[in-house]
Amino acid sequence: MARRTADPDHGVDPRILAAVTASGQRFTRHKAAVLAALAAGEGPLTVDEVVEASGAPTSTAYRILAELGEAAVVQRVPGADRTDRYELDEAFTDDHHHHLVCVACGSVADFAPGAAVERAVRAELAGLAQRYGFIPDRHVFDIHGTCADCAG
Numbered sequence: 001m002a003r004r005t006a007d008p009d010h011g012v013d014p015r016i017l018a019a020v021t022a023s024g025q026r027f028t029r030h031k032a033a034v035l036a037a038l039a040a041g042e043g044p045l046t047v048d049e050v051v052e053a054s055g056a057p058t059s060t061a062y063r064i065l066a067e068l069g070e071a072a073v074v075q076r077v078p079g080a081d082r083t084d085r086y087e088l089d090e091a092f093t094d095d096h097h098h099h100l101v102c103v104a105c106g107s108v109a110d111f112a113p114g115a116a117v118e119r120a121v122r123a124e125l126a127g128l129a130q131r132y133g134f135i136p137d138r139h140v141f142d143i144h145g146t147c148a149d150c151a152g
Helices: 012-020 029-041 047-054 058-070 115-132
Strands: 072-075 085-088 098-102 110-111 142-145
Touching: 029 047, 029 085, 047 058, 058 072, 058 085, 058 142
Parallel strands: 098 142
Antiparallel strands: 072 085, 098 110
């Protein structure tokens, strides 16, 4: 039985389609559903949340998330509770943000630091590039602490 593939115009960003196909992967209906779940999610999602929102079987969701990670479409966000979460890469959301990670419950929330912080980080990265000949692609800024619910 032949597997069905998703239509390229399935509402998926053409940049994502290009990245997936450039990595040699097929674009399936489950992959489209997982991407839709991530796009609709409020912050990084656990695999269970992806499964619930997408309807993809759990093993399929794990495989798809790994494949999308290899294609640099999805980023893994480690939670303090040892439960990974996943989100679309910023290149496909145009939403530069960082994460607040609760060490008590493992929740992960997005936040956007002020412009001054981002300028300072970019300046530091430029200095590192000059000093070490290192060319940064992106930066990750996760703050670990206790969320309001757990501190409450």
